[in-house]
Amino acid sequence: EIARLKALSGHHPNDARVQLIVGNLLSREDCNAATKDAAVIYHLAAGTGQKSFPDAFMNSVVTTRNLLEAAHRNRCLRRFVTVSSFSVYSNKQKARWRMLDESCPVEPHPHLRGESYCFAKVKQEQIANEYCEKYEIPHVIVRPGYVYGPGKQVLTGRVGIDTFGIFLHLGGSNTLPFTYVDNCSDAIALAGLKEGVDGNVFNIVDDDLPSSRRFLRLYKKNVRRFPSLYIPHVASYVLCYLWERYSEWSQGQLPPAFNRDRWHAYWKNTRYSNQKLKSTVGWAPKVTTAEGLRRYFESCARQGSHA
Template sequence: MQQVLQRSRAQSSTELVMGDLLSCDDCRRAAEGVSVVYHLAAGMEKSFAGAFMNSALATRNLLNAFIEYGQPKRFVSVSSFAVYSNLSLKRGALLDENCPLEDNSQERCDAYGFGKLKQEQLVREYGRSHNLPYVILRPGAVFGPGKRELNGRVAINTFGFLIQVGGSHLLPLTFVDNCAEAIVLAGLKAGIDGEVFNIVDDELLTGRQFLRLYKTKLEQFSVRIPYLAAYGLCLLWEKYAKWSKGQLPAVFNRRRCAAEWKGNRYSNQKLHERLGWTPRVPMQQAMAAFLSQFESKVEDR
């Protein structure tokens, strides 16, 4: 963070507070006198207890400190597409801010999504009970330099090779710079309190297109499984997990399969119209920046 501040020449006008959001004292130090909070922290633990503690409880501490010691004008909570459930949507249907939320994170084996759902619930609750202005943002698949691993929506890196489900499905991509621009605007734009915004870029790629570009830089064997076949395999995995009484958790299940690979369309219309957002970096340039962190196959040889 210090290096970023130095590069942007903002160090002299910025106070850096280091701490733990599970500490009420640290939250107080961070929130004291602050008018806008951008809350991007989240628990990445695999356990539901850990996700609840580091997403929900940490958010509660920050909200309490902001209300008591800050000068609240807006709380911007950065959530995730992981909160959505598209089980009731048909393939190719539009997934937007009005779509249903996941109601069984345990069955989906998604502790991260569970934590984000609890975080959103807390923010709404504090908005009602404390009259706290807030905005909730749900970024899609954020990518860019510094994040080398593939998103599971593109392919799963397991058993020593890549497995891609489907391939024709659109990816809810957002380049890191474009996502950051939307987050900043959400704290500054007037008249959007209490609203929810999905963050995806204008020009979206399919899973097949993204993987093909990725493999121009990294030689890695991949196989593609049709979506319906993957859905059936996930059903069998669920049945075996139940038969084994959880000895093999159903980490691959129908809820996850639908959420990541079903093949829906995504809209950023609300982001454009209500926030006045436009992506700074077009997709071709964004992919070039992402791929630049890998050595080319030609150079490797």
């Protein structure tokens, strides 16, 4: 990753000031060095591949605390941007049943979801809000949907899972909350630079979002074909309920990998809005969904990706 960053920084004009600092955000000294003279901090670090709750907490929550404490000591920060995730939403008890926007509730008991990433991102937002209020640091939270693009090969679990040998298509007619990587990075950058948006939360999703069924069909057509079995929503909900109950009965011998909280978050029929991001920040997706999918499928086909 460091080599890739160095290569990217080399593409900038000679007058661009790009400085790479190699360090560990678990180190207070490294955080002091990274935040020195920083006017805006975009905090993207997260243990996305971590399955351990302690590791995910350490790499998302403790690092956030260390950065904010260092920024407070240096006293030059004008805005802290926490890059969170759609995974924090419970997708239950919403004012508008099908619509998920920034007003929707965050998961109140993230540990029950059985996902360390969800748990860590919820706790990260909490500590960012707490410390930014404590130290009077202007703060913005951005919550990207599923970020896709060249180099990302794995099919999102919002479409389905291959845990049991055959690919189980769970998304069906659901809309997928996709955002192309270039569009997402533009939105994050604007959230740190736009005046008058402190204290806001912004969801990041593109326009013209595909359904899970359409996406899977295009994936098979453009990347590779494989057998899949569609599981209707009622059936998937019942299966998650039974799995959850058996996990409780076995006292955790069967991990609660599938449960009703996860079903609501990933497989409940939901619509998404990017209106607040557009109207408040002035963002618009430069890469259309059709073009983004074309680039993504082309990259997957080149790399021999599989579900």
